[in-house]
Amino acid sequence: MITFEEFSLNRKILKAVRELGFEEPTPIQGEAIPKVLEGRDIIGLAQTGTGKTAAFGLPMLNNLDPDSDEIQGLILCPTRELAIQVAEELSKLGKYVKHKILPVYGGQDIGRQIKALKQRPTIIVGTPGRVIDHINRKTLKLENLKIAVLDEADEMLDMGFLEDIETILSKTPADKQTLLFSATMPKPIEKLAQKFLKDPYRISVVSKQTTAPQISQYYIELDEHQKFDVLCRLLDMEGTTSAIIFGRTKRRVDQLSEALTKRGYLAEGLHGDLSQAQRDAVMKKFRNNQIEILVATDVAARGLDVTGVTHVFNFDLPQNSDSYVHRIGRTGRAGNIGKAFTFVTYREIAHLHYIESMVKTKIQKLPIPTYAQAFQGKQRLAVEKLQGVIQDGALNEYKASARSLLEEYDALSLVAAAVKLLSKETTNEEVVLTPEPPVFNKKAFAIQKSGKGKGKGREVRERKRDGRGKSKGKKQR
């Protein structure tokens, strides 16, 4: 087993790593850190939640000069939330080194960013659009860049950021080091790599299955109009306190978060039409456990690392297998276990099996939970709560009340009342959800029928046909 101490990382960085409680490097860290420290270009592929951020972050913090007046490191991320998170993770890892790390993303006041850029940050974490904006304004100069990282490189391509990335990298020195990381590397990534990387060292610690192994995966076949009730039943049965629910469209996300709120769940939505202040507020509440459910479009599918997320629900089936891998990867992170439930309407079954074959993982079929099962599930959770309280003891102060209640009522009624009180209450408020059309994919259907369907190339072609994976027309989430 390797340890962090075996890498030639400086003391200050090792101290922060220890304080963060990282006991040993993850496999991608074990392979990537020495190579990045050596100065190699890297293509790093590893499952969701396995510490890719530190895999590039630690050697970057180590090799770049914190006393420089220039931007030395640039990390590009597909979404604003991810840029903020990566900047925070690097700040924690670099707590004892003096790097100035600045997130730069769209939706944030540009004047404030310009001011912050004047403070001479050494590492920038940004979304491509806003970085270009600053390059054009000449408020961000990359002439002395030493390391460029493309986090979630495939997603940035898929979102139509290829030209932006090309523009940005054309402003950087040719002899810089370039690192490319993701949990999925579809074919078009090769072209990008050939263009921008020099003799890259390839690391793939992904086993046969692309999904993280600690996630139990289930699917439920149902009618579109059954989805909401089934979701509520599952939430109750599972006693979910931190979950992400993915919906296909912004309208879906709005309606679903509103519907869940009406039924008594602490839920809020996240998508690209909200203001940045709203997006920040929602993420903050979710990270602080002030809301129990984050309802989101694919804007939250990539990279987001929120501790304690136990469940992911695909309320709508994802468009492709890579989206599936990343969405469910919001749980089961850093060695924790997680559960993922995917709703599939009858016309989408072929697509689900196609995804299953692409990710090389068995997704287990579950029957629709009945109302009675949900009711029992809620009660079971209430009973577990009661048992926990009894185990914790310290009940003496309550025993006088208990005695006087027992004089008036029988024990059975009293305990039943306690269970009822502790069972999650949900209302039956009327909710409105506009139905989404099924994901129908001719290619997936045809492949499924012919019994073929192995290999990633197929899906890539199919995505192009869908008009995705092109460089023009940025994806809206």
Ligand SMILES: Nc1ncnc2c1ncn2[C@@H]1O[C@H](COP(=O)(O)OP(=O)(O)OP(=O)(O)O)[C@@H](O)[C@H]1O
């Ligand atoms: N060596 C380690 N030991 C324990 N925890 C770690 C270690 N390295 C990273 N972590 C923690 O694991 C979590 C996941 O890390 P990270 O977000 O970098 O994963 P990722 O591989 O980038 O996932 P994704 O593909 O979803 O972006 C973070 O909370 C991080 O702090």
Ligand SMILES: [Mg+2]
């Ligand atoms: Mg990541």
